[in-house]
Amino acid sequence: MNSILTVSDLNRQIKYIIENNFQFVNIEGEISNFKNHIASGHYYFSLKDDKAQINAIMWGSRNKELTFIPENGMKVLVKGKVTLYETRGTYQIDVFELKKSGSGDLQAAYEELKNKLFAEGLFREEHKKELPIFPERVCVITSESGAAWQDFVKVTKKRYPYVKLFLINALMQGSGSAESICKAVRIANNPAYNLDEIVITRGGGSMEDLWSFNDENLAREIFNSALPVITAVGHEVDFTISDFVADRRAATPSNAAEIIFPDINEIFRYLDDSASELEKTVKYKLRNIKIALDNISGNYYFKRPADLLNENKIKTDELSKKLNTIIKEKLSNLRLFLHSSERIINTIGPDKTLKRGFAIIEKEDKIISRKAGLRTGDKVQIRFFDGETDSEIL
Amino acid sequence: MEKKKTAAKKTTGFQDSFKRLEEILEKLENEVEDSSLEEIIKYYQEGLKLLKECRDKLSEAELKIEKISTEENV
Numbered sequence: 214m215n216s217i218l219t220v221s222d223l224n225r226q227i228k229y230i231i232e233n234n235f236q237f238v239n240i241e242g243e244i245s246n247f248k249n250h251i252a253s254g255h256y257y258f259s260l261k262d263d264k265a266q267i268n269a270i271m272w273g274s275r276n277k278e279l280t281f282i283p284e285n286g287m288k289v290l291v292k293g294k295v296t297l298y299e300t301r302g303t304y305q306i307d308v309f310e311l312k313k314s315g316s317g318d319l320q321a322a323y324e325e326l327k328n329k330l331f332a333e334g335l336f337r338e339e340h341k342k343e344l345p346i347f348p349e350r351v352c353v354i355t356s357e358s359g360a361a362w363q364d365f366v367k368v369t370k371k372r373y374p375y376v377k378l379f380l381i382n383a384l385m386q387g388s389g390s391a392e393s394i395c396k397a398v399r400i401a402n403n404p405a406y407n408l409d410e411i412v413i414t415r416g417g418g419s420m421e422d423l424w425s426f427n428d429e430n431l432a433r434e435i436f437n438s439a440l441p442v443i444t445a446v447g448h449e450v451d452f453t454i455s456d457f458v459a460d461r462r463a464a465t466p467s468n469a470a471e472i473i474f475p476d477i478n479e480i481f482r483y484l485d486d487s488a489s490e491l492e493k494t495v496k497y498k499l500r501n502i503k504i505a506l507d508n509i510s511g512n513y514y515f516k517r518p519a520d521l522l523n524e525n526k527i528k529t530d531e532l533s534k535k536l537n538t539i540i541k542e543k544l545s546n547l548r549l550f551l552h553s554s555e556r557i558i559n560t561i562g563p564d565k566t567l568k569r570g571f572a573i574i575e576k577e578d579k580i581i582s583r584k585a586g587l588r589t590g591d592k593v594q595i596r597f598f599d600g601e602t603d604s605e606i607l
Numbered sequence: 608m609e610k611k612k613t614a615a616k617k618t619t620g621f622q623d624s625f626k627r628l629e630e631i632l633e634k635l636e637n638e639v640e641d642s643s644l645e646e647i648i649k650y651y652q653e654g655l656k657l658l659k660e661c662r663d664k665l666s667e668a669e670l671k672i673e674k675i676s677t678e679e680n681v
Binding site: 382 | 620621622625628631632635636639640642644647648650651654655658661662664665668669670671672673674675677
């Protein structure tokens with residue numbers, strides 16, 4: 214009969230057997246249940262194929278050197294030790310190295326195509342088309358159901374809603390995806406749509422997921438596009454051939470929207486600045502004109518009228534003085550004339566004659582100078598030198 | 608190709624007003640000394656009009672989305 218073991222003893226013995234038999238192993242599989250433990254930086258995940266799975270851990274100290282963040286579904290090549298966690302009686306792979314699987318062959322093909330197209334000059338700066346500053350009609354080639362499309366729309370809405378997006382739903386990974394994207398680029402270039410530029414975008418993924426963006430035909434289709442093409446494929450660290458040949462590469466779908474659309478708030482600010490600029494210019498002009506006017510009115514020739522007026526004023530004063538003198542003279546002459554006329558009238562008038570004893574007979578205010586003018590009973594006035602008396606002809 | 612007339616580009620879009628506004632600001636800056644007050648006022652008035660157009664156009668703007676089918680296209 215075997216001796217009885219404690220659980221700890223058993224786990225320790227199994228650990229010994231396992232860890233001695235599997236020093237370092239290379240395993241190919243697909244990542245699932247990926248967890249990035251933020252505080253420690255450790256990666257926890259399962260590695261699986263279509264029939265089985267095994268737990269895996271990659272310590273924070275080891276995963277720092279990775280150039281990509283693992284994702285569920287990503288096919289990877291793992292180099293690590295099989296270890297047993299005694300406390301739980303579970304075993305796992307302690308991952309030392311992690312590579313996207315198949316990257317050996319793909320990497321070689323990628324480099325080969327990149328060098329070929331580079332030699333042809335497809336990546337040259339002189340071929341890069343300028344992006345419109347205020348795009349109005351923008352084509353987005355992406356998967357309608359993908360997060361990339363949602364992100365792009367969200368940023369566009371916030372940043373520059375004055376635009377119309379034309380969505381062309383295309384396969385963004387797997388077989389036929391390169392052809393699907395090529396076709397979308399051709400459709401977008403149909404002048405009937407009158408588009409301003411093309412955005413090709415999708416989220417991150419494995420090297421295989423992004424592989425269609427390393428397709429030679431797609432690279433040439435992008436190069437030949439009459440419209441500017443912006444690519445936003447995968448993550449920051451992923452560079453595809455399409456990115457090199459595109460007129461502009463964006464790191465992420467959101468970044469693509471930030472690159473191609475101006476910020477509407479900045480435009481409003483610019484408009485406000487323009488308004489005060491307009492105002493300032495007109496005020497400046499007006500001030501200049503006022504200064505110029507002041508200068509001109511200070512000029513000798515423009516002071517002349519005032520001088521002339523002043524001269525005339527003096528003359529007028531003199532004239533009116535003269536006129537006064539003349540009028541005064543005339544008046545005194547007139548007075549003298551009146552005085553002498555009075556004397557003459559007194560001399561030749563009836564008064565003196567009346568005083569000598571004559572009288573004037575008037576009938577109805579008319580002087581009666583002959584006897585025939587009077588009849589018996591007429592009422593007359595007799596004017597003496599000292600007064601009148603009413604009388605009746607008898 | 609000919610049937611898609613609806614896709615014809617608007618000619619009095621925001622961009623046109625904005626470009627003209629920039630032109631006017633540049634002209635004002637360069638010609639303020641030499642131009643007559645009448646010309647300056649004319650630019651000023653057009654500038655104000657364009658400013659209003661730009662603001663109105665941006666304010667009433669709303670993101671539009673249209674799907675282009677890949678089926679009817681070859």
